[in-house]
């Protein structure tokens with residue numbers, strides 16, 4: 366039997382197949398094989414399982430993973446990789462038009478991470494009902510910038526009827542995650558997208574809500590729209606660990622086609638002479654806003670502190 370892992374407690378896995386949900390354990394060999402990760406099977410994994418007579422199952426094989434979000438494990442397992450969710454179809458960076466206002470530096474850091482991990486990314490501009498003249502110029506500039514780079518951009522509002530329609534179209538299939546700072550409306554969006562699901566919201570909420578209904582286990586929530594959303598507190602803490610300064614510009618997708626035109630093959634597009642990227646920034650072909658993000662991330666990468674953070 367083949368299915369997708371919806372929930373993991375570390376010893377039990379809830380797997381959804383065409384036959385319904387089955388509680389599974391895993392074969393010991395998975396534990397041994399996953400030397401670099403703390404968890405051999407994670408939510409979002411496609412697995413093959415055998416059915417036991419009592420209706421439970423045993424996962425015997427994990428199918429190929431397209432991508433994964435992970436973070437460094439803490440404590441006893443420090444340094445190991447802790448995988449949060451696999452096979453993500455879209456990582457949505459959630460921002461709000463006002464209160465708090467959009468943070469392009471945050472967007473760019475998450476986009477770099479998404480490129481690094483081969484995770485398709487999109488941007489949600491929430492609180493569209495708060496759009497006014499002052500916000501419009503800036504917000505529309507960035508909406509067009511990111512859409513122009515090929516990232517999906519949707520506007521939402523949880524305060525007006527039908528305000529999440531465009532987003533819901535995307536949620537009809539696949540595995541989705543929401544990544545965003547506090548106060549942009551992630552919980553509010555989930556409340557609209559999954560009506561009557563108060564119990565599920567706590568897990569993705571901030572620390573002030575902890576202890577209410579917070580799930581301690583990673584979980585994929587089945588959406589009424591058809592797709593899944595990864596509900597995991599761990600999404601707060603992931604970061605980039607091994608991006609070398611010379612490698613960073615590969616993850617600024619619009620830089621890829623020009624990098625070979627710099628004089629030095631290992632150009633970091635910073636102080637080097639005859640840098641094609643710098644030339645194109647100066648002539649407004651490449652956005653100065655993205656280049657400033659690039660330089661900030663470059664200096665963080667040089668000091669080994671390139672984290673996505675909150």
Ligand SMILES: Nc1nc2c(ncn2[C@@H]2O[C@H](COP(=O)(O)OP(=O)(O)OP(=O)(O)O)[C@@H](O)[C@H]2O)c(=O)[nH]1
Pocket residue numbers: 491492493494495521522523524545546547548549550551552553554569570571
């Ligand atoms: N005007 C307006 N306010 C909104 C909208 N969506 C959410 N809010 C408000 O924004 C505030 C923060 O919303 P939350 O859903 O708690 O934000 P969050 O992203 O879950 O924040 P954390 O849990 O702290 O990470 C609340 O007061 C919401 O009522 C929207 O579309 N328009």
Ligand SMILES: [Mg+2]
Pocket residue numbers: 551552553569570571
């Ligand atoms: Mg919340």
Ligand SMILES: [Zn+2]
Pocket residue numbers: 627628632633634635637639640641642643
């Ligand atoms: Zn260069």
